[in-house]
Amino acid sequence: MSLPNLAPIRELYVSYDSAQKLKHEAGDLPSWDLSPRQICDLELLMTGGFYPLKGFLTEADYDGVVDGMRTASGALWPIPVTLDVSEKFAAGIEPGQDIALRDQEGVILAILSVTDKWVPDKVREAERVFGANDLAHPGVNYLHHVAGPVYLGGPVTGIQPPVHYDFKARRDTPNELRAYFRKLGWRKVVAFQTRNPLHRAHQELTFRAAREAQANLLIHPVVGMTKPGDVDHFTRVRCYEAVLDKYPASTTTMSLLNLAMRMAGPREALWHGLIRRNHGCTHFIVGRDHAGPGKNSHGRDFYGPYEAQELFKTHEAEIGIEMLDFKHMVYVQEKAQYFPSNEVPDGGTVLDISGTELRRRLREGLEIPDWFSFPEVVAELRRTSPPRSKQGFTVFFTGLSGSGKSTIANALMVKLMEMGGRPVTLLDGDVVRKHLSSELGFSKEHRDINIRRIGYVASEITKNGGIAICAPIAPYAATRRAVREMVEASGAFIEVHVATSVEECERRDRKGLYKLAREGKIKEFTGISDPYEVPENPELRVETENAEVDNCAHQVILKLEQMGLIRA
Numbered sequence: 098m099s100l101p102n103l104a105p106i107r108e109l110y111v112s113y114d115s116a117q118k119l120k121h122e123a124g125d126l127p128s129w130d131l132s133p134r135q136i137c138d139l140e141l142l143m144t145g146g147f148y149p150l151k152g153f154l155t156e157a158d159y160d161g162v163v164d165g166m167r168t169a170s171g172a173l174w175p176i177p178v179t180l181d182v183s184e185k186f187a188a189g190i191e192p193g194q195d196i197a198l199r200d201q202e203g204v205i206l207a208i209l210s211v212t213d214k215w216v217p218d219k220v221r222e223a224e225r226v227f228g229a230n231d232l233a234h235p236g237v238n239y240l241h242h243v244a245g246p247v248y249l250g251g252p253v254t255g256i257q258p259p260v261h262y263d264f265k266a267r268r269d270t271p272n273e274l275r276a277y278f279r280k281l282g283w284r285k286v287v288a289f290q291t292r293n294p295l296h297r298a299h300q301e302l303t304f305r306a307a308r309e310a311q312a313n314l315l316i317h318p319v320v321g322m323t324k325p326g327d328v329d330h331f332t333r334v335r336c337y338e339a340v341l342d343k344y345p346a347s348t349t350t351m352s353l354l355n356l357a358m359r360m361a362g363p364r365e366a367l368w369h370g371l372i373r374r375n376h377g378c379t380h381f382i383v384g385r386d387h388a389g390p391g392k393n394s395h396g397r398d399f400y401g402p403y404e405a406q407e408l409f410k411t412h413e414a415e416i417g418i419e420m421l422d423f424k425h426m427v428y429v430q431e432k433a434q435y436f437p438s439n440e441v442p443d444g445g446t447v448l449d450i451s452g453t454e455l456r457r458r459l460r461e462g463l464e465i466p467d468w469f470s471f472p473e474v475v476a477e478l479r480r481t482s483p484p485r486s487k488q489g490f491t492v493f494f495t496g497l498s499g500s501g502k503s504t505i506a507n508a509l510m511v512k513l514m515e516m517g518g519r520p521v522t523l524l525d526g527d528v529v530r531k532h533l534s535s536e537l538g539f540s541k542e543h544r545d546i547n548i549r550r551i552g553y554v555a556s557e558i559t560k561n562g563g564i565a566i567c568a569p570i571a572p573y574a575a576t577r578r579a580v581r582e583m584v585e586a587s588g589a590f591i592e593v594h595v596a597t598s599v600e601e602c603e604r605r606d607r608k609g610l611y612k613l614a615r616e617g618k619i620k621e622f623t624g625i626s627d628p629y630e631v632p633e634n635p636e637l638r639v640e641t642e643n644a645e646v647d648n649c650a651h652q653v654i655l656k657l658e659q660m661g662l663i664r665a
């Protein structure tokens with residue numbers, strides 16, 4: 098392989114003066130507020146990280162990339178980098194027009210000269226790019242549920258890079274890294290891509306790779322978007338910083354890459370290789386299950402464990418970066434050392450801790466052995482993921498009016514406060530309607546807004562380590578699911594169906610509302626003239642007929658204990 102070309106790579110930025118002028122003129126242009134993923138893509142387009150792309154893919158480029166991993170001009174490019182927008186926005190845009198691309202605060206980052214506008218066939222995109230139209234794949238899920246329905250393509254004129262307030266000194270453009278390698282005389286550089294904290298197995302892998310290639314090492318973690326559920330990048334970067342001094346400073350450096358991963362396995366490995374070549378690297382590590390998305394909806398892997406290595410091999414020369422392929426690294430107890438799984442000495446006892454097992458140990462506050470990771474890394478992870486009994490959670494009661502939700506919720510609150518340790522907030526239906534949703538009525542639309550507000554507040558409480566107890570009617574399953582998703586991003590969600598029948602609620606009629614509903618004096622009354630979708634799989638269902646309130650609240654306590662959220 099020839100020595101690296103460390104000359105500057107083409108960026109898409111214009112000069113400072115032109116940028117000022119464009120910014121001024123862009124006031125009159127239609128504006129698109131970029132999504133977090135589009136900001137990541139735009140940054141790498143503008144810095145040359147996505148060289149040779151000059152903008153968001155045109156329709157012809159897109160077709161070529163989706164079908165055969167090549168742009169219309171024949172360049173190897175495995176992942177569609179497209180600007181997806183809403184139908185409403187697209188309706189006002191025609192090819193030939195310029196649009197201003199803005200960050201979420203409205204700062205203009207670039208101009209897109211639109212040459213193409215089209216409605217993609219997302220099923221085809223999913224099947225070709227990700228190998229299956231299966232929503233269990235995070236990339237497919239994003240494509241169908243987050244990305245807009247219309248794509249715009251065309252060249253990008255860069256005005257300014259997206260602003261980052263975190264780890265500024267650790268972020269480098271391709272040209273900054275190229276200049277750094279040039280300055281230090283690094284002729285050969287191995288890049289290590291990662292979206293996980295570095296444990297001992299990774300360190301051994303990177304040492305071996307650098308030794309094998311007789312090269313310097315670039316630890317190049319992704320801090321843009323990774324797989325949902327991954328350790329957040331703030332924690333990871335603190336972990337990387339903690340292990341960096343275990344590498345010889347004169348041979349190793351670390352830089353953060355603001356890439357939005359797609360988890361596309363083999364195709365993604367090629368993409369990562371192209372991006373690292375653009376950053377001035379000569380070698381690239383591809384391990385087991387590179388950029389793997391996890392299991393499909395049938396519980397099977399989307400890609401073979403070494404499929405990424407195979408695909409990379411066939412395109413290695415064209416990418417212009419040499420692959421260092423590695424088998425899964427495992428610890429051999431007798432040798433007190435890591436080995437690739439195919440080089441384990443005969444009779445050696447192999448130890449390994451999977452990602453799932455590591456998360457379980459963190460969640461339950463269990464031991465993480467020294468052979469697996471570094472004490473500094475484990476301490477950092479424990480700081481971010483305290484055991485479940487110290488994390489926040491949300492108990493979400495749902496049931497008809499008068500079913501007993503508020504009474505049980507109150508009893509639960511008092512019991513949890515008696516235990517102490519975490520602040521408890523009760524978001525009761527009536528109270529929320531007074532303080533958060535006073536302008537709302539009981540149409541489906543208004544009920545959904547009401548429940549989403551409760552969900553938002555509950556997720557914030559959960560994120561900050563508190564206990565939120567919610568007690569609205571919440572009659573619609575889809576809205577309850579949306580709240581669950583919001584909360585589960587930061588902690589546990591326990592749905593409790595208070596399963597009092599409508600007949601019993603009406604018999605009790607504590608507030609006299611059922612009578613008014615029967616008389617038609619209250620419209621859209623849940624259970625009488627409005628639907629209630631019974632939860633299919635709540636964490637708990639409590640019957641209130643012939644049961645004491647205290648006992649109902651106690652059932653919730655037992656459930657929380659069983660889930661490890663409170664200690665007996």
Ligand code: PPS
Pocket residue numbers: 497498499500503526527530539543544545547548568569570571572608610619620621622623627
């Ligand atoms: S929802 O659907 O979840 O937004 O409803 P929620 O905010 O929990 O409702 C709170 C209380 O409003 C009273 N109320 C009605 N309920 C249902 N349907 C109609 N049309 C209605 N109008 C007023 C009712 O007393 C609810 O209190 P709870 O605590 O559930 O008895």
